Structure formats: structure tokens, C-alpha cells
Amino acid sequence: MQRWIMTALSAALIALGTFSSESRAETVGVVASIAPLHSLVARVMEGRGTPTLLLPPGASPHDNALRPSDAAALADAGLVIWMGPAIEPWLERPITALARNATVLRLNRTEGLTRLDLREGAAFEAEDKGDDDQEDGDEAHQDETDPHLWLDPRNAALWLDEIARALAKLDPDSADTYMANAEAGRTELAALEARIEARVAPLRGRPFIVLHDAFHYFEDRFDIEAAGALALSDARPPGPARVAQIRDRLRQGDIRCIFREPQGNAKLAERVARDAGVEIGVLDPLGAALAPGPALYPALIEGLADGLAACLNPL
Numbered sequence: 555m556q557r558w559i560m561t562a563l564s565a566a567l568i569a570l571g572t573f574s575s576e577s578r579a580e581t582v583g584v585v586a587s588i589a590p591l592h593s594l595v596a597r598v599m600e601g602r603g604t605p606t607l608l609l610p611p612g613a614s615p616h617d618n619a620l621r622p623s624d625a626a627a628l629a630d631a632g633l634v635i636w637m638g639p640a641i642e643p644w645l646e647r648p649i650t651a652l653a654r655n656a657t658v659l660r661l662n663r664t665e666g667l668t669r670l671d672l673r674e675g676a677a678f679e680a681e682d683k684g685d686d687d688q689e690d691g692d693e694a695h696q697d698e699t700d701p702h703l704w705l706d707p708r709n710a711a712l713w714l715d716e717i718a719r720a721l722a723k724l725d726p727d728s729a730d731t732y733m734a735n736a737e738a739g740r741t742e743l744a745a746l747e748a749r750i751e752a753r754v755a756p757l758r759g760r761p762f763i764v765l766h767d768a769f770h771y772f773e774d775r776f777d778i779e780a781a782g783a784l785a786l787s788d789a790r791p792p793g794p795a796r797v798a799q800i801r802d803r804l805r806q807g808d809i810r811c812i813f814r815e816p817q818g819n820a821k822l823a824e825r826v827a828r829d830a831g832v833e834i835g836v837l838d839p840l841g842a843a844l845a846p847g848p849a850l851y852p853a854l855i856e857g858l859a860d861g862l863a864a865c866l867n868p869l
């Protein structure tokens with residue numbers, strides 16, 4: 555057994571022993587895994603409480619270690635909200651081991667979500683499946699569905715309702731507030747979508763490359779398309795075959811930008827961009843530079859439009 559889970563378990567036992575059960579009855583402890591989900595939960599809870607965020611800003615959801623304070627929060631939680639093991643494999647065992655008294659909401663199971671298949675190959679329009687690139691297929695992404703579901707604001711809108719229903723069940727006295735907050739949040743997301751649509755429209759037809767294939771949901775919702783991704787997942791660096799495919803794609807001469815991310819592998823993206831003589835931009839799928847809270851989610855989506863516009867703007 556890994557050492558961190560032992561640490562997590564003992565921390566949880568200490569937490570349980572120190573704060574006996576009477577101190578837990580006051581409010582429902584709510585834990586959310588990654589910052590974009592935490593933001594949606596915080597929006598629904600506004601005026602009633604603040605959820606705990608498990609994944610620190612800047613950490614990768616694909617690979618993280620649990621801190622003792624996280625273990626205590628999980629052990630004390632009434633509601634745990636996460637995406638699911640495809641994007642957060644590190645969280646599956648701690649939830650099973652620690653959050654025994656909690657309602658666990660797995661948001662990748664929400665009914666009605668827009669779901670996209672993972673794109674194959676490095677350069678997306680090249681459909682030559684004979685070009686074997688499987689060294690990039692890490693276990694986190696072996697599921698066929700692209701797990702970056704939160705980058706479609708309409709998925710986020712469905713989650714607001716699901717989060718509100720779960721909270722209302724656990725805390726019926728505040729049910730009206732949760733439902734009203736979710737509805738207000740949905741209205742905000744609709745306005746956000748309209749703003750982004752207007753921002754992104756002039757950028758259509760300007761091909762770009764991303765560091766890892768995280769933005770398919772955003773692209774699909776706003777009708778733009780990456781020409782390729784250097785890496786399939788942020789859990790692993792791309793193999794040389796995949797990088798070579800991207801360099802080939804760049805030789806067509808129409809790519810305007812390569813987007814790196816705030817965390818991970820900036821050097822590779824920068825080197826490939828420099829060699830090809832294209833601009834480098836930044837797209838942040840997790841809101842690493844933003845303050846956690848209700849405003850993070852809309853700022854994250856706006857940030858993607860900003861990042862695209864900054865690098866792809868008309869010549």
C-alpha cells in the first residue's frame with residue numbers, strides 16, 4: 555500500500571478521534587475535487603457555506619497525493635463531489651476508504667451531459683489509424699470518453715442542478731437557497747456562453763495546436779477546432795512519434811499558435827513552436843492562476859477565449 559494512503563488514513567483517524575461526532579452535525583461538510591467543480595459547488599452554496607477544495611491550484615488532476623488535511627475533510631464530509639476515476643484516478647481509493655459517511659456525487663455520470671469521444675492521433679484531421687501511437691494511451695484516458703467534461707458550460711449548467719438536488723437532500727432547511735442559486739448560476743452560464751460565442755466567432759478557421767487534448771468540449775461548443783495535440787494526456791509526456799506527427803503538421807504552414815498550459819511540459823511546447831516559427835500562447839483548463847470560489851468557473855471559460863484571441867487574433 556502506498557505510503558500516502560497510510561498517512562491519509564491515520565490522519566483521518568486522528569481527525570475523527572479529536573473532533574467527536576457532535577461537532578459534525580452543525581453543517582454538511584462538502585468536498586469538491588478540482589477547482590472548476592469546486593467553483594460550481596461554491597456557487598450553489600453561496601450564502602450557506604463554503605466547500606473544501608481537494609486539488610491545489612496548479613496540480614494535475616491526473617496525478618496528485620492527498621494531504622492529511624484533505625483526508626480529514628473527506629472523513630468529515632457529508633457530500634463529496636468529483637468527476638470520476640477517468641480524470642482523477644488518485645482520488646478513487648481515498649474516497650472509498652475515507653468518505654464512508656458521505657453521499658458521493660460522480661459528475662461524469664450525470665444524465666444528459668454532452669459526451670465526446672477521445673480524438674485519435676496527434677494531428678486530428680489525419681485519420682491514419684495504422685500509425686501506431688499507443689505509447690501515449692495512459693490508463694487514466696483508456697476510457698473512450700474524453701474526461702474534460704467541465705469545459706462545456708452546458709455540462710456545468712446540468713451540474714448546478716444536480717449539486718443543488720444533492721445539497722437539498724442533505725440540508726433540507728436550505729433547499730430553497732440551493733435551488734435558487736443553481737437557477738441564477740444557470741442564467742449566468744447562458745450569458746457567459748453568449749459572450750464567449752461573440753469572442754470566438756472571429757477566430758474560426760485559424761488552426762492551432764494544443765499541449766494536451768483537454769479542450770475538445772470548449773472547441774465543440776463554440777465551433778472551433780484544434781489541429782492537433784502534442785500529448786494525449788497531461789499525465790504523460792508525448793512519445794517521439796507523436797511529436798514528429800505534430801512537426802509534420804506544422805510544415806503545412808497554416809498553424810498560427812501552439813498553446814501551452816500553466817503547468818507541465820512548457821519547454822516541449824516552446825521548443826516545437828520556436829522550431830516551426832509559430833507563436834506560443836497559454837490555455838488553462840483548470841484555472842490554476844485563479845482564486846477558488848464561485849467566480850472561478852466563468853473566469854476559467856473567459857480565460858480560454860482570452861488566450862485564444864491573444865494568440866490567434868487577425869493578422
Ligand SMILES: [Zn+2]
Binds near residue numbers: 768
Ligand atoms: Zn487532461
